[in-house]
Amino acid sequence: MNLRQSNSLILSLVLLISCGSPTAKPAPSPPALTGQTTEQAGSRPARVKQDVARGLTHLLALIDGELLPLCQRPDARPLPLDSLRRAFRRCRLAYKRVEPFAEYFLPATSRLVNGAPVPEVEVEETKMFEAAGLQVLEPLLYPGPASGTRDMTGRRELVRQAVRLRRQVRTLQLLWQEQEFTEAHVFDALRQQVFRVVALGITGFDTPLSPAATFPEAAAALAALQAPLRLYARDNTGPAAHLLTRLQTARAALGPPAGFASFDRLAFVRRHTNPLGRALLALQRQLGISPFAGELRAFRPEAATLFDADGFNPDFYTGNRQWFTNPAKVALGRQLFRDPVLSGGGGRSCASCHQPGRAFTDGQALSATLSGGRLRRNTPTILNAGLQAGQFYDLRSPSLENQAGDVIGNLDEMHGSLDAAAGQLAAQARYVAQFRRAFPEAGSAPGPLVSPVRIQNALAAYERSLLRLNSPFDRYVRAEAGAQLSPAAIRGFNLYAGRARCATCHFLPLTNGTVPPTFQDSEAEVLGVPTRPGSRRLDPDPGRYALTKLDPLRHAFKTPTLRNVALTAPYMHNGQYRTLEEVLDFYNQGGGLGLGLDVDNQTLPPDKLGLTKTDMADLKAFLLTLTDTTGRQ
Known part of the structure; x- marks a missing residue:
């Protein structure tokens, strides 16, 4: 800040x-x-x-x-x-x-x-x-x-x-x-440090070439909490003193003989950092130091752990308080999402490609255009799309509102007109009533009630409601009663956050490119994806470079979420990878460079990971635990 x-x-x-x-x-x-x-x-x-x-x-x-x-x-x-x-x-x-x-x-x-x-x-x-x-x-x-x-x-x-x-x-x-700064800022910073250790510290994000330094540095990062907390401990008794003891235990867990590949990161989070975050927030409240609960952030200031079920606030990414979500907007957006009135000729709706029954994808490598051809890129899921600072594979849209307008107006996708759709919707009494409930402030605003920007906002509000952060993995890492993971899935998580290096780009807990612990920016990576698995030819899609002519952006694409990845095949921006096994093998080989492709700006490390078949089966077992089909469609 x-x-x-x-x-x-x-x-x-x-x-x-x-x-x-x-x-x-x-x-x-x-x-x-x-x-x-x-x-x-x-x-x-x-x-x-x-x-x-x-x-x-x-x-x-x-x-x-x-x-x-x-x-x-x-x-x-x-x-x-x-x-x-x-x-x-x-x-x-x-x-x-x-x-x-x-x-x-x-x-x-x-x-x-x-x-x-x-x-x-x-x-x-x-x-x-x-x-x-x-x-x-x-x-x-x-x-x-x-x-x-x-x-x-x-x-x-x-x-x-x-x-x-x-x-x-x-x-x-x-x-x-x-x-x-105040004491509230101190506690806020300390909890964010715990989150930073989980998402960046123990994953090796800071130490990609010197993994032996990972845990000493993570321990030092936790040690930074000690001096501030000692200011609140009196006579080595009370909540602050107990918190210091918990902190010492967490630091000790990072010490020898912890090895980068063998360290049980999942146990560390469940037994140490999650309880540490909860204890920090509890101490803050016991001291009468209120968290910044009213402040708008991507990750709520009152969240105790990085995996809190309601920790994220998708309204942060709207950029406009008038666009914040309310239940009436969500209901309106859900109906608009399924209504072909938004497309030219009325033959297609948003749900035609983002099908709720397919985790809001369409199961195709490349969707069909209205003229019978194929779109350039795969249709991504919109589950958790509200937790990104940019939309589309090239991050060209800063908000879901802009994304909706882009797709509706695209000649190949919907070939519609927001102005024309607004006129048709305004002629339907049921829609007028819904818009009035969704936008109660519109009565005193100039202009028509049913407008293009309100259509976009309603659609975006519905998409922001599609949060899925209550998977078997989430329940287990939160140590909820009865939650279990298989030994293979636990090994898979430890590979994901460790030797396989997945979590250094697909950041925890969202498993996308939105960077913790503030979650303000979403990253893109250059992977060197070929035209198809086994090909030695780089996919020609320039990615972000098509919009911004800077060499590091050539073939750069947004890092997508891996949540519900079991339901969102096929994979990659070109949709050419049909199975998770194919994707895992691509990463195991070191991406495009590891396969011998000419990708001089690849951001994915080109070194082969050396994962065995058992390792990749364990990784897949973990990825399957990210499936969450709860919540309203």
Whole structure:
């Protein structure tokens, strides 16, 4: 959250220090400051602020005293790679100790300290900004001789990236001086840190090339909760003291002999992080510190765990409070979804392709066009589509409202007119009554009651109601009474969140590309999908590149949800993969690059995963537990 980043003096200093470094997208405004803030000397928030400031100073000292001197050796001797790696790991561990508050208050700058090592794309301006930070340094130091640090070009790049890292940490320091926050912000940040450990920490998202560092870093990320919580523990008794004990137990579970491949992540979540999140929220309430329950977020501020049944709020993605969902809108949208009046000639409805009985797909590789041809891309499910920051495989639509208008007006899909449909609906008394109930504010608004934008909003409201987050897996991970998973499914989840690397793109808990723990952005990936399984020819669909001519977006497609994946075959944007086994084999081979295709911008790691037939059967067993057919269709 960008608290107090508008201070002109600090921002001027930051700009001088940044020397032209990119500015990430600003975060939404944080909750209003209430209660005891950091301005009050000796307050607990003030002491948290001081502790984080010391942590940033320590991190900067490690960069200046260890990392940079090792990178900048003046002679031509080989760089001391082992010493560099040790210094690098010390820097990463030091960052983890300030991560909860750096990521929470200063996400734009934190992204340039420990964000994903991919360029940031500004689609609206067709601009691309270079990635920076610890994850950009990692491939220069691992896996050793192949890293390029032995030649002068590699050494220069290493120095350049280390200097950029220092610059961003210094920026964090300056911005942190201006932060003001309350105890409610402290607890909010701590719970988000627990969610971050689950979704990113134990999955290896931060450590793709150094898996041995995964659990020490996850333990350090949890250790960052210790100092703030100690401020609330008195005489080693009471709820805060018990919470600290629980925290110590969770950290211990991450210690030796935990191996990246063998660690039981599902047991860790059920036994440690979920109870830790619940205990944090309970302590906050016992102390009379209210969570920001009224604030609009993708993931509700009052959620105790990452897997809470009602944790997500799809209205966050509307972009307009007037478009928020109500039961009457959902009912209206459900009827419109099935009404062919929206198409040209009245021969097709939304439900023609998004069939409720097929998990809102149509079972076809490519749907038929109105003229008898085939559409370019597979019909995706719209279950949980409301929990994405962009729609379509190329993310071209920012909202479900825009998506509805695009499809209705598309010559091949529905060839309809929203204006014409509005006129026809306005002539039907039952629809007029439904619109009046769905949009009660319309009585005082200018213009006709039945309008194109209200049709779009009603359709979107119905789609936002199609949340399916109560699968057997969800019930089991929440430790609900009677919930069970097979041993194969448990092994499959641990592969999914571990060695198979699925969860580093299909993020938990949504299993799509919407990035936790704030869930504000949805990612796309370049997989190198061939024209069909076994083919050595890359599918020619340019993906996002067709709309934004930047090379990293060539053949990039939205990361779809894997929930209800057992019901949504065929797979991939071209619909050419008929079975889950074919999809799993594609990933096991390392995507397009692993298959020998020319995909120089592939974001999927090209290394073969080495999964056995038993491993892939276990993965499939887990994926089947994501099936959720409950709820209204």
